[in-house]
Amino acid sequence: MQKKSSQKGFILPVVVCFIVAVSVIAGGVFNYALYGTRTAAVYTTASQCRLAAQTALDRTKADILNQFKGYHGAYPATLTVLTWFDTYTAQSIGSKGYVCTLMQNADLNGAKVWVSIEGLYRSLPGDAIQCARVTLRAKASQETPVGTAVSKTIEETVEYALRRSTVFDYAYFVNNYGWFQGAGATANGDIRANGDMSLDGLSWINGFAFAAPNTELNAPGVITVTGTGKTRFMAQADYWASVSTQARPTSPPSTEASPWAMGYEANGKLLSHQETLEMPFLGDLEGYRTLASNMGGTIKQNGKTLVEGSYSGAGPSGLVAGADKGCLVLDGTVKPIEISGPVVVDGDVIIKGTVKGQGVIYAGRNVHIVGDVTYGDAPAWPKPDTKPDQTVKSNAGKDMLGLVAKGNIVLGNYTDSAWLTATKPYITPPFVKAYDCDITDSSIGYDSTFNGDYTALDSGNKVKYVYNSKTKKYDPSGTTARKYYESMVGDQKVKDAIQATAITRVDAVLFNNHAVMGKVGQCQFNGALVSRDEGIIYTTSVKFNWDIRLGARSPDGLNFFIFLPMSVATPRVVEWQEVL
Numbered sequence: 238m239q240k241k242s243s244q245k246g247f248i249l250p251v252v253v254c255f256i257v258a259v260s261v262i263a264g265g266v267f268n269y270a271l272y273g274t275r276t277a278a279v280y281t282t283a284s285q286c287r288l289a290a291q292t293a294l295d296r297t298k299a300d301i302l303n304q305f306k307g308y309h310g311a312y313p314a315t316l317t318v319l320t321w322f323d324t325y326t327a328q329s330i331g332s333k334g335y336v337c338t339l340m341q342n343a344d345l346n347g348a349k350v351w352v353s354i355e356g357l358y359r360s361l362p363g364d365a366i367q368c369a370r371v372t373l374r375a376k377a378s379q380e381t382p383v384g385t386a387v388s389k390t391i392e393e394t395v396e397y398a399l400r401r402s403t404v405f406d407y408a409y410f411v412n413n414y415g416w417f418q419g420a421g422a423t424a425n426g427d428i429r430a431n432g433d434m435s436l437d438g439l440s441w442i443n444g445f446a447f448a449a450p451n452t453e454l455n456a457p458g459v460i461t462v463t464g465t466g467k468t469r470f471m472a473q474a475d476y477w478a479s480v481s482t483q484a485r486p487t488s489p490p491s492t493e494a495s496p497w498a499m500g501y502e503a504n505g506k507l508l509s510h511q512e513t514l515e516m517p518f519l520g521d522l523e524g525y526r527t528l529a530s531n532m533g534g535t536i537k538q539n540g541k542t543l544v545e546g547s548y549s550g551a552g553p554s555g556l557v558a559g560a561d562k563g564c565l566v567l568d569g570t571v572k573p574i575e576i577s578g579p580v581v582v583d584g585d586v587i588i589k590g591t592v593k594g595q596g597v598i599y600a601g602r603n604v605h606i607v608g609d610v611t612y613g614d615a616p617a618w619p620k621p622d623t624k625p626d627q628t629v630k631s632n633a634g635k636d637m638l639g640l641v642a643k644g645n646i647v648l649g650n651y652t653d654s655a656w657l658t659a660t661k662p663y664i665t666p667p668f669v670k671a672y673d674c675d676i677t678d679s680s681i682g683y684d685s686t687f688n689g690d691y692t693a694l695d696s697g698n699k700v701k702y703v704y705n706s707k708t709k710k711y712d713p714s715g716t717t718a719r720k721y722y723e724s725m726v727g728d729q730k731v732k733d734a735i736q737a738t739a740i741t742r743v744d745a746v747l748f749n750n751h752a753v754m755g756k757v758g759q760c761q762f763n764g765a766l767v768s769r770d771e772g773i774i775y776t777t778s779v780k781f782n783w784d785i786r787l788g789a790r791s792p793d794g795l796n797f798f799i800f801l802p803m804s805v806a807t808p809r810v811v812e813w814q815e816v817l
Contacts, residue, residue: 238597278381286389289348291375293340294393297352297373298808300337301330301347305397306805308335310518317524319359319399322369324731327353330371340375348379355392367803368398370811384450387676394812399803401789402517404429406499408783409442412516412769413454417442421775425484425501426765426783431513432456438465443476444783445485445506446485449513454670460507470505477620483744483763485785488621490622497625499788516769517802518675519643519750523600526581528800534578536567536595543567546781547581547757553730554713561700561726563584565600566734573613576638586641587734592744597639597800602681604642604725604749608649608736609711610738612636612744615763616786637786638649638764639746645691645722646747648755648773650735652728655739656756657692660755664691664722664754670771678750682721689770691721691752700727722754739776746787 308321308331324332331337339352356372373395378388404410409417415430422440428449436446446468450458462468471479473487488500527535529546536544544565554560554579563583567574569590570602576596583601589608598604616632640646650656662668669689676685682695698716705712710728724731739758747753748764752770759777765785773779786793 239524254590256716259616261361266301273334278383279385279387282379282381282385282387283389285346286348286377286379286387287391289345290375290381290389290391292376293343293345293350293352293377294373294391294513297337297339297375298393301371301395302397302805304331306752308333309399309805311335312352312455317521317527319367322357322359322371322397325354327355328490329789330354330357335696345377346481348377350375350377366397366398370394370396371641372812388817391817392808392812392814395808396811397808398806401787401801401802402514402515403789404514404804405748405787405801406789407767408765408781410514410516410760410765410773411771412765412773413451413672414456414668414756415448415771417446417816419775421759421778421779423780424783425480426781426785428631428781429511429514433458434460435463436460436507437463438467438469440468441470442468442505443470443480443501446628447508448513449511451513452584453672453700456515456628458510460505460509464670468505468507472501473501473503475489476501476503480620481761481763481780481782482617482619483524483615483761483783483784484618484620486618486620486622486625486628487504490596490618490620490625491683493511495625495793497622499785499791516767516806517804518678519599519641519802520675522581522583522599522601522643523577529579529581532578532800534580535576536596536598537575537577538567538569539549539572544582546578547583549583552584552699553726556700556713559713560716561724561730564724564726564728566726568734569610570608570736576714580751583643585643585644586640587726587756589734589736592638593636595637597641597746598712600642600644602642602644603722603724604640604644604646604747605731606640606648606740606743606755607615607731607734609740609742610638610745611742612638612763615744616784618785625792632786632793636744637746637784638744639748641802642749642751643678643747645751646749646768647724647751648743648753649720649740651722651755652735659756659773659774660754661692663774664752664770669752669770675750687718687751691770692717693720695721697725699723699725700730702729721751731803746784746801 257388284348329338345378352375358370374392376390409428412431414432415434418437427444432451434448448458448460464614486500526547552564564585573591573593576594579597581599585603586600587605593613617634666689699719700713701717703714744763746764748767753768754772757775761780763782
C-alpha cells in the first residue's frame with residue numbers, strides 16, 4: 238500500500254503568500270514613492286511661492302521708491318513731502334500722479350501674487366528722523382502638478398526715509414563743471430562734481446576727487462589734470478604739521494588709535510565716471526517754516542530776539558512794503574549772533590561777524606556774506622589725536638551754522654566794479670551752462686531753464702537810495718531793477734555793511750540752488766561748499782576744510798543737522814516675517 242504526499246498542498250499557499258507579500262511591499266513602495274513625490278512637489282512649490290512672494294515685495298519696494306523719488310523731485314519741501322505716504326489703500330500708495338499700484342493677482346514665475354499694504358506709520362514734523370514705515374504683505378499661490386494648492390505669505394515693514402543729503406560729505410561739491418586749480422588752492426576733504434572736473438598739479442587735494450556724468454551738460458564725468466598731469470596730496474606727517482585744527486582728522490588719528498571713519502587716509506585718488514549724486518533743490522519754504530516753528534528756531538543778539546521761527550517783516554530800509562521786505566542784516570562784529578535751530582528769512586540775508594550756537598538759516602533768495610563769519614566756539618581736531626572719542630564728544634556741542642539760499646551765496650562787495658570784473662567770466666556763459674530749475678524759484682526770476690547769466694536782470698527790484706543833502710544821509714526812494722547776484726536791499730545799505738578788508742574766513746555750511754560767487758582775500762572755508770555753479774576768486778590762497786561732523790558715516794555726525802536739505806535714502810527693512 239503506497240503513502241500519499243502533502244508537498245503540493247504546501248507549495249501553493251507558500252507561493253500565494255509570497256505573491257501577496259511582494260504585492261504588499263510593492264504597493265507600499267509605490268505609495269511611499271508617490272507620497273514622497275507629492276511631498277517633494279509641495280515643498281518645491283512652496284519654495285517657488287516663497288521666492289515669488291519675496292520677489293513681489295522687492296519689486297513693490299523698488300516701485301514705491303521710484304514713485305516717491307519722482308514726487309520728492311517735483312515737490313521737495315522737506316516736511317510736506319512725506320505726506321505722499323498718507324494717501325494709500327490696501328492696493329496703492331502715493332499722490333499727485335506719483336501713485337504706485339501694487340500687484341494684484343499677477344503672474345510671477347507661474348505663481349499668482351497679491352501685494353497689499355497692511356499698515357503705515359509716518360513721523361511728525363520736528364522728529365529727529367523723517368521717515369515713513371510701510372508694512373507690506375505679499376501672498377503667492379500655486380498648484381502642484383497633481384493639483385494640490387500651496388501658498389506662502391511674507392510680510393515686511395520697510396522704512397522710507399529722508400536723510401541729510403550726501404552732498405554734504407564733501408568739502409567742495411558742484412552740480413555743474415567743477416574746477417579746482419592754482420598753487421594756493423587746498424581741499425582738506427573730498428571734492429566732487431556732477432559733471433567734468435578740471436584740476437592741475439599745483440593745488441593740494443587731501444582727499445579723493447570724483448566726477449560723474451551730467452546729461453544736462455552732456456558731460457561724461459571725466460577728471461582732467463593740466464600742467465604736471467597729476468595732483469598733489471600730503472603725507473600723514475605733513476598733514477599733521479601743516480593743516481588747521483578745523484581740518485578733518487586722519488584715519489587712523491594716530492599710529493596707535495583705531496581708524497577714524499571718513500578721516501583723511503593720506504593718499505589721493507582721481508575717480509572719473511562715478512555714479513551721479515543727486516543734489517536736492519531747496520523748494521517751497523513753507524515746510525521749513527513749519528519746521529522752524531515746531532523746533533522753536535531763533536536768532537538772538539545781545540539778549541534781543543531778532544527772529545522767532547521765520548522773518549517776513551520790514552527790511553533794512555524800514556519801509557513796511559519796501560522792495561527789501563523780508564530781508565535781514567545780521568552783524569556779529571560787536572555782539573555775536575546767536576542761532577538755535579532752523580529759521581527762515583523770506584528775503585535776502587546779509588551777514589558778517591561772530592556766530593554762536595547750532596542752526597540753519599534758510600533764505601528765500603540770496604545770502605550775502607559781506608565780511609568774515611566765524612564761530613565763537615569752533616570745533617577742533619588735534620593732530621595726531623590719541624583720544625578720538627573724547628574729541629567727538631567735545632565737538633558735538635561746538636558751533637555750527639548752515640547758510641542755505643534758494644538763490645545765490647554772494648561773497649564780498651559786489652557794489653565795487655572790481656568785483657564784477659574779476660567774477661564775470663565765471664558767472665556767465667560759456668563758463669556757466671544752462672540748467673533746469675525748481676519751479677518754486679520762478680518767483681525770484683529763475684524760469685524753468687536758466688541760461689546761466691547771473692549778471693542779467695532777474696525781473697525783480699531792489700530799494701533805491703537817494704542822498705539827502707540836508708540830513709547828509711541816504712534815504713530810500715522808490716526802487717530800481719536788480720541783477721541775480723545783487724540783493725533786494727539797496728546798494729547803499731550793502732555798502733554800509735561791507736567789511737573794510739577782504740574776507741579771510743567763513744565758518745559755515747554753504748548750500749544754494751544756483752551759484753556761490755564772489756571775491757575774497759586769502760580765505761579759509763570751514764564747513765562745506767555745495768552749489769550748482771561756483772565762481773570764487775581768491776587772493777594768494779584758499780582752503781576748504783571739510784567739517785567731518787557732516788559725515789554720513791562719521792562718528793562725529795550730528796543728528797540735528799538732518800535739517801539741512803535732504804534726499805531720499807535707500808529703503809531699509811526693519812522687520813520681516815513669514816506669516817503663513
